[in-house]
Amino acid sequence: MEQLLELYNAMGISPTVYNYGEEALKRLTDRFAAIDQIAEHNQAKVISAMQKNRVSAACFAATTGYGYDDVGRDNLERVYADVFHTEAALVRPQITCGTHALTVALSANLLPGDELLSPVGLPYDTLQEVIGIRPSPCSLAEYGVSYRQVDLLEDGTFDYDGIRAAINKKTKLITIQRSKGYATRPTFSVSQIGELIAFCKSIKPDVTVMVDNCYGEFVETIEPSDVGADMVVGSLIKNPGGGLAPIGGYICGTQACVDRCAFRLSAPGLGQEVGANLGLMTSLYQGFFLAPTVVAGAEKGAIFAANLYEPLGFRCVPNATESRHDIIQAVELGSEEGMIAFCKGIQAAAPVDSFATPLPWDMPGYNDKVIMAAGAFVQGSSIELSADGPIRPPYAVYFQGGLTWYHAKLGILMSLQKMVDAGLVKL
Numbered sequence: 001m002e003q004l005l006e007l008y009n010a011m012g013i014s015p016t017v018y019n020y021g022e023e024a025l026k027r028l029t030d031r032f033a034a035i036d037q038i039a040e041h042n043q044a045k046v047i048s049a050m051q052k053n054r055v056s057a058a059c060f061a062a063t064t065g066y067g068y069d070d071v072g073r074d075n076l077e078r079v080y081a082d083v084f085h086t087e088a089a090l091v092r093p094q095i096t097c098g099t100h101a102l103t104v105a106l107s108a109n110l111l112p113g114d115e116l117l118s119p120v121g122l123p124y125d126t127l128q129e130v131i132g133i134r135p136s137p138c139s140l141a142e143y144g145v146s147y148r149q150v151d152l153l154e155d156g157t158f159d160y161d162g163i164r165a166a167i168n169k170k171t172k173l174i175t176i177q178r179s180k181g182y183a184t185r186p187t188f189s190v191s192q193i194g195e196l197i198a199f200c201k202s203i204k205p206d207v208t209v210m211v212d213n214c215y216g217e218f219v220e221t222i223e224p225s226d227v228g229a230d231m232v233v234g235s236l237i238k239n240p241g242g243g244l245a246p247i248g249g250y251i252c253g254t255q256a257c258v259d260r261c262a263f264r265l266s267a268p269g270l271g272q273e274v275g276a277n278l279g280l281m282t283s284l285y286q287g288f289f290l291a292p293t294v295v296a297g298a299e300k301g302a303i304f305a306a307n308l309y310e311p312l313g314f315r316c317v318p319n320a321t322e323s324r325h326d327i328i329q330a331v332e333l334g335s336e337e338g339m340i341a342f343c344k345g346i347q348a349a350a351p352v353d354s355f356a357t358p359l360p361w362d363m364p365g366y367n368d369k370v371i372m373a374a375g376a377f378v379q380g381s382s383i384e385l386s387a388d389g390p391i392r393p394p395y396a397v398y399f400q401g402g403l404t405w406y407h408a409k410l411g412i413l414m415s416l417q418k419m420v421d422a423g424l425v426k427l
C-alpha cells in the first residue's frame with residue numbers, strides 16, 4: 001500500500017486525493033461484486049458460444065480480395081449470433097463505425113413509402129442526418145422514407161398513448177436507442193426496452209424493431225435481442241470490441257433482416273458471401289472474448305466517478321447509487337475551468353498521448369466549443385477511457401470507458417487532482 005501511494009504520488013496524485021478515493025471505494029464493495037457476477041455470466045456466455053462453434057486457429061487466418069469462403073469471418077458471425085441469441089449476425093470490418101452499422105440496418109429494411117418511428121425521442125446526433133431530421137444528401141428522407149417521433153414524458157417514461165397514435169399503416173420500422181448518448185434522459189434497461197417492444201408489437205405485430213445497442217453490450221446478462229428486438233446494432237470500437245477491435249460494427253437479428261443488411265452493405269446478390277477479413281480476425285475474436293470484463297471495468301469506473309464527484313456537490317447522471325444500463329457517466333462541473341481540469345486529468349492518466357493538453361475547440365457540426373480527452377490505442381475508441389463535452393451550461397463532461405478498472409480509477413483520481421490543483425475543489 002505504501003509503495004502504491006508512493007508510485008501514485010510520483011505520478012502526481014496526492015495522498016489526500018488517494019485517500020478520498022479509498023473512502024469512496026469502501027462503499028462500493030457490494031456493487032462491484034454484482035458487476036463481477038454479471039461479467040462472469042457474460043464471460044461464460046461468450047466462451048460457450050466460441051466452444052459451440054469450434055473456434056480454432058484456422059479462424060484467425062487472413063483473407064484478401066473477395067474473401068470467398070472466409071471461415072473465420074463466417075464463424076465469428078455465428079459466435080455473435082449465439083451470444084445475442086439471434087438467427088443471424090453481420091460482423092464486419094467493412095462496417096466503419098456505429099453510425100454506419102445503424103445506417104445499413106435502417107436503409108436495408110426501409111423502402112420508399114415506409115415510415116420510421118422513434119418512440120424514445122430524438123435519436124443520437126449522427127443518426128439525425130442519416131434519417132434526414134437534419135437535411136443531408138443520401139438521407140432516408142431523400143429516398144422517400146418518412147420519420148415520426150414520440151418524445152418521452154416529462155418523467156422520462158414512454159408515452160404509450162402517443163406511441164399508439166403514432167403507429168400507422170406506413171410504420172415499418174421502430175428504432176429504440178438504449179443509451180442516453182449525450183441526452184439527459186435515463187438509459188433504458190433491457191427489460192424496459194422489452195416492455196416497449198411488446199407494446200409496439202401488440203399494436204402492429206409485423207413491425208420491425210431495431211435497437212441501437214451502443215454502450216449497452218454486456219452491462220446486463222440479457223440483451224435487447226432477448227426481449228423481442230428484430231435487430232441489435234452497435235460499434236466494435238465500443239463495448240463488444242473489447243478494446244482490441246481496430247474497426248468494425250455488428251448487426252445481430254433475424255435471418256430476414258440480416259440478409260437484407262448484407263445485401264445493402266455489399267451488393268444485392270452478393271450479401272454475406274464477400275468481404276475479406278484483412279487479418280483482423282484475432283483482434284475481433286479476442287476483443288469479444290475480453291469484452292465482458294472490459295465492460296465491467298468501465299462500469300466500475302463510471303460508478304467510482306459518481307461516488308467521488310457527487311458528494312462534492314457536482315450533479316452526476318446517473319447518480320451515485322442508481323442502477324446502470326450503459327457505461328456512460330455525465331458529471332456536471334458547473335464551469336469551463338472545471339471541464340478543462342477534469343479532461344486534463346483523464347488525458348494525463350492515459351497510456352498514449354499523456355503529454356497532450358486538451359483544450360476547448362471549435363468542431364464541425366457543433367454550435368459550442370467542445371473539449372475532448374482521449375489517449376487511446378485505437379483512434380476514437382470510446383471503450384478506452386475518454387471524456388468530452390460541449391462548453392455550455394451545465395458544463396457536463398461525458399466520460400466512459402477504461403480497458404481496465406485500474407486505469408479508469410487512475411484517470412478519475414487524476415481528474416479530481418487537477419480539480420484540486422486548480423482550486424475548484426477542496427477536500
Ligand SMILES: *Cc1c(COP(=O)(O)O)cnc(C)c1O
Nearest residue numbers: 097098099124179181212214235
Ligand atoms: C456512439 C453512438 C453511436 C454512433 O457510433 P459511432 O461509432 O460514433 O458512429 C450511435 N448511437 C449511440 C447511442 C452511440 O453512443
